[in-house]
């Protein structure tokens with residue numbers, strides 16, 4: 001059993017956007033307040049022996065809002081981090097994992113594709129190429145390049161190559177669940193990864209807004225992906241301030257909703 005928590009469902013600027021007075025940015029519906037995109041996947045229900053390396057809590061991306069997300073959702077531990085890509089909204093909360101290092105007393109393994117690992121070393125050189133003097137706390141992290149499916153906490157993590165405009169990024173499939181943020185195209189080989197072995201039944205998928213965009217699926221494009229995939233439940237994420245939660249959900253097909261911050265999904 002997986003417990004998936006949507007920590008942030010917003011686009012890179014977050015919603016409300018700074019200085020914006022539009023209806024969504026002024027909305028009092030808490031589901032219209034969207035932090036930067038991230039999810040937490042908690043592994044439970046598996047036999048204790050399956051917890052290789054006792055991984056139970058997997059964070060996908062370290063969003064700019066990680067501290068706020070960790071507090072709001074009372075995230076007690078982070079055993080591993082999967083990175084989709086290195087855009088600012090997905091990595092700039094990385095420094096906020098330090099409390100988990102203190103509590104867990106070990107480095108947190110971080111997984112990304114080659115470009116992402118390279119970018120993280122460069123963007124966070126103070127972490128990965130620290131000066132000899134050890135003063136203030138630095139996150140303790142171990143970077144690993146993803147080369148194919150791998151296992152965490154006894155469950156298989158399948159990286160799913162996607163296109164985010166021209167940038168190759170990763171989505172992740174875990175059992176019958178998939179998280180595909182920041183994409184506007186799914187290569188043919190990745191469809192096979194998503195449909196193999198009974199396919200994906202629950203998906204969280206990028207849908208920025210109704211108008212087309214050069215690097216993100218629009219709502220209609222995302223609906224097409226969901227129906228092609230035959231997923232039972234779909235939740236759209238990376239949402240901008242064009243989409244009011246309640247009004248948009250009322251017009252979506254059965255089984256499809258906008259995600260919102262704090263949404264919890266239990267996936268068999």
Ligand SMILES: [Zn+2]
Pocket residue numbers: 011012037087089090182238
């Ligand atoms: Zn993004």
Ligand SMILES: [Zn+2]
Pocket residue numbers: 016017020021022023024025026241
């Ligand atoms: Zn706005």
Ligand SMILES: [Zn+2]
Pocket residue numbers: 085087164182
């Ligand atoms: Zn991006």
